[in-house]
Amino acid sequence: MTSLASKLTVIVSAAFEEAGLPADLGLVRVSDRPDLAQFQCNGAMAAAKVAKKNPRAVAEEVAGRLKARGEFAKVEIAGPGFINIDLTPEAIAGHLSAMATDARLSVPEMAQGETVVLDYGGPNIAKPMHVGHLRAGIIGDTLRRIMAFAGYKTLGDVHMGDWGTHLGILFNDYIRSGEQDKVLKVDLDDPASVSALFEDMSERYPRASAASKEDEALRAQAQEATLKMQNREAPYYEMWQKVKAVSIVGMERNYGMLNVHFDLWKGEADVHDLIPPMVDDLKARGYAVESEGAIVVPVKRNEDKKEVPPLLLVKRDGAFIYGSTDLATVVERMQLYGPSKIIYVVDQRQGLHFEQVFRAARMGGIAPDAVELTFAGFGTMNGPDGKPFKTRAGGVLKLEDLIAMGVAKATERLNDANLAKDMPETERASIAHKVAVAAIKFADLQNQRQADYVFDIDRMVSFEGKTGPYLLYQAVRIKSLLRKAESSGSETRGFGNTEIQKFGDSDIPLALLLCELPDVFEGALNNYTPHLLCEYAYRLAQTFSSFYNSCHILSEEDEVLRGSRLTLCTLTLAQLELVLSLLGIEVPDRM
RNA sequence: GCGCCCGUAGCUCAAUGGAUAGAGCGCCCGCCUUCUAAGCGGAUGGUUGCAGGUUCGAAUCCUGCCGGGCGCGCCA
Known part of the structure; x- marks a missing residue:
């Protein structure tokens, strides 16, 4: 089961082959001139190049073979050699009828349970979650849902920032002001106590961070505190435990509200103990070397056009850094889960860093070449001024x-x-x-x-036009309509039928669109691009709305047509609910 | 300096090298006594930053320029 266009591709490719031409010229796509045809194939023009033939002659030959088949209502040649194709209503109806009985709505399962790790969280502990965390969470969660539907075993990892310098800055500030008990004495079972600490940290961190930027001595102290935390020294490690626990409560609440799911609540700290053996191993095999007091992995290649700096593993002061934690995380993921792919849904600006990590992972044999490492970066959220978003007050929006x-x-x-x-x-x-x-x-x-x-x-948060609520609204209208059909005993009048036997003029655009889902899904899956599903969901909702407006369904006198239309409605709802569920959006029963 | 990304309608964004570049918002005109008006139909709006090149065909690929953003060892 696939899309209609891919079914046609098989047929037209065979026709090209019979004509002694490469089969891949037979690629059929939905026409971008719906006024001329439903589908088009552009292969004849390309054939002119490879076979040095007249494109129109090639088109004629291929079209001649196609015309012999019963499923085509029209095969025409237009312009320089476009092959335009219309299907018979019966062919379209047959395809949709099969889709209506398929739980996967004709979307094939492309994977066989291979494991994929997706990394899409990245919030730092001790800091409130703000709109900057939105993109990673919802894009990553959507990719997880898409890959799961494609047949992968997916593991979403929140991968929180819980081992970095920001914590040294914070802890140092508490200790300097003698307020460490505010952290150490927090009662994790008391929500008021938990939120009091969270409030205190949200107010304190920006202040301490700014201060340490100004003051070199303070900065040194913070780095020292970071190292002590990483070495699990008192009271730093105890403070870290409290802060982490408090922070996770907040993350669970925030991600829960957004319906963003994680299978793994890992953090940088989880791989701490993997780092020394990894560094030793890389040193022993000559991949990691000392440089300016630090330990780095040179990842430059001769063919590089750009400068690729080495990946920094251990800082001069002996503390670990994101280079070491990210690389060790690859080690851990390979050991624990043996994934075939690891997908990083991270801000674009970290692209170079992950390029370095991936190179080091390949060089060191940490991730074999067969394991796909993908940086699925996302763009920055800017404000209306084109600069990274800030509230009017200049702060972050929670x-x-x-x-x-x-x-x-x-x-x-x-x-x-x-x-x-x-x-x-x-x-x-x-x-x-x-x-x-x-x-x-x-x-x-x-x-x-x-x-x-x-x-x-x-x-x-607008609800009109090309928005999420518009999609919900269309889905809800169909639900309501199907409820009415059911309660009015329409099963005896055609409802409940999964056959499509008849089309009216206003049905065809909706029917054809419903046949595109598998191709759209495949595009979103292969390129990690959820926006393709958004475009599709919107087009579907819009096309349905237009259909809904132009013809009456429940009051349709022609029983066969009514039954077919109810099936179209059922299919539209099923597709909308499927696509929205892939986007992590739930549809209410009414609104 | 080196590298990456971007430049499409007033604004925000789409468009696997294909035919007449599409949506939403805004503005204007219609449509609620038939299945939810969070809706539908229509109108307006473009030299795809500029100049070359490749191609039967370029918003898309190549080169140069202009404009903007980002990154480039001890933050993440």
């Missing part, structure tokens, strides 16, 4: 505040609507939350992953 804004707006909208009056309070709250999360996630995911984009709060 994730919780953003979500609260969306929920407040959705609640207001619900209260304005008529159907909210007979709705229990819990359902209203649940819908408002789903709407808000749909808005936020879709607003982010519809952007191309790699590109920077402008973050606009008002746009992110």
Whole structure:
């Protein structure tokens, strides 16, 4: 089971082959001129180059072979050699009828349970989660869902920053001011105590960080504190344990609200003990060397056009750094999970760093060549001024505040609507939350992953036009319609039928679009680009809405047509729910 | 200095080398006594930064220039 276009590709490729031409010229795609045809093949023009033949003559020959087949309503040649193809309604209907009985909606399973580790968290402990953490979380979680649906065994790792210098800065500040008990005496079972510490850290860290930037002595102290924490010395290690526990509570809450899931709650600290043997091993085999008092892995290659600096493993003061933790994390992942791929969903700006890590991992044999290491970087969230986003006050916008804004707006909208009056309070709250999360996630995911984009709060929590709530709305309308069909006993009037037997004029565009899903899914999977699924979901919702508006379904007199249309509705809903679930967006029953 | 990314409608963004470059928002005109108006239909809006080149065909590939962003050993 695949898309209609790929089925046609098989047929047209065979026709090219019979004509003595390369089969891959037979690639068929959905036409970009729907007014001319449903599908097109451009291979005849390319054939002119490889076979030195007249493209129109090639097209004629191929088209001649195709015309003999029954499933084509039209095979035409246009322009320099486009082969334009229309299918018969029966052929389209047959394809959709098969899809309607397939739990995977014609999307093939491409993997056989190979393990994939996805790294998409990266929040630092001791700091509040802000909108800067949004992209990694939701893009990574979506990629995890996509790969899982493709048949991989997926492991999402939050990989928190829990071993770095920012903690030395923080702990040093507590100790200097004699307030370490604020950390050490926190009661993890008491939510008030937990949030009090969190508040204190959120206020303290920016201050301490700024101070250590100014003051060299302070900076040295902080580095020393970092080293002591990494060496598990008192009271640093005890403080670290408390801070980490408190921070995880906050992360779970934030990611929970966004419906972002992790299978592994690992951090940099988890690989600490793997680093010394790894460094020794790399030194023994000559890959790691001493340089300016530090230990580094030179990863430069002769063919490099750019300068690739060595990967720094151990700092002059003996402390570890992200180079060592990230490399050791590859060691750990290979040991524990044996993945076929490791995907890093990280800010683009860390691209060079991961290039260094990947090279070191290959050189040292830590990750064999067969293991795919992918840096799936994402662009920066800028403010309307084109600079990295800051609130008007110049600070960060907390994730919780953003979500609260969306929920407040959705609640207001619900209260304005008529159907909210007979709705229990819990359902209203649940819908408002789903709407808000749909808005936020879709607003982010519809952007191309790699590109920077402008973050606009008002746009992110808007519910009209090309937004998450619009998609929910269309899905909810179909649910409502199918409920009505069911309660009016439509099964005797065609409902419940998975056959599509008849099309009206307004049905064809929707029917054809439904056949594209497998190709869109494959594109999103292969390129790690969720925005393709967003585009598809939006087109589907829009095409459905247009269909819904132009014809009546339940009141359709023609029983066969009514049954076929209900099946189209069922399929549309199933696809919308599938795609939205891949995007981590839940559909309510009504809104 | 070296390297990477970006430049598409007023704004925000799409477009596996294909035919007439598409959406959303905004603005304007219509449509709620039929299945949810968080909707639908229509109108306006473009020398795809500039100049060359490759190709039957370029927003897309190559070269140069202009403009913006980012990265380049002891932060992550």
